[in-house]
Amino acid sequence: GDSVTQMEGPVTLSEEAFLTINCTYTATGYPSLFWYVQYPGEGLQLLLKATKADDKGSNKGFEATYRKETTSFHLEKGSVQVSDSAVYFCALAYTGRRALTFGSGTRLQVQP
């Protein structure tokens, strides 16, 4: 079945450092890919998405590119802030099916 694998956390960075959170997926078809973020005590928020190969999703300085050849959707940000501290979830879903399949999440801690 379909699955999403994320790098284990926590990822601890200093403010203004470069961020990469790895995400790879296994899928039988061509899903859309998502990054969701969960701040402490809150629900999940959609951060960005890409619907087909080579698409780049971007939002709030975060970017991720849908790489079909490596089945990856790595999240990057050039300069993290303390306010980016949260848990980040990679997910996939198919048009026509109704469920999001999530990875296990990666906790990011940014120190001032």
Added chain:
Amino acid sequence: DAGVTQSPTHLIKTRGQQVTLRCSPKSGHDTVSWYQQALGQGPQFIFQYYEEEERQRGNFPDRFSGHQFPNYSSELNVNALLLGDSALYLCASSLRDRGWTEAFFGQGTRLTVV
């Protein structure tokens, strides 16, 4: 816009009891999905409701059931609670015609079974 609202925020129940969790979708949304998020894990899909019917179900036993009302709000019911049902239960809403895959999540209900 109030977004997706869930109630209650926290709940403690005893093994064997039954529980009902409630969700009001984002204004204008017609589809509600429920997810279970165990501690340290990603959310797992339970089921989705559209037009008051269960449209798809994840790998959860029949102890988990739901309902959607004409105003699109939804309930999740869990019978015969087990310790392993302790988790954060998330409700997500979406608009079918706009691409249901872009879901908006509530803050969740933290269920503790003792």
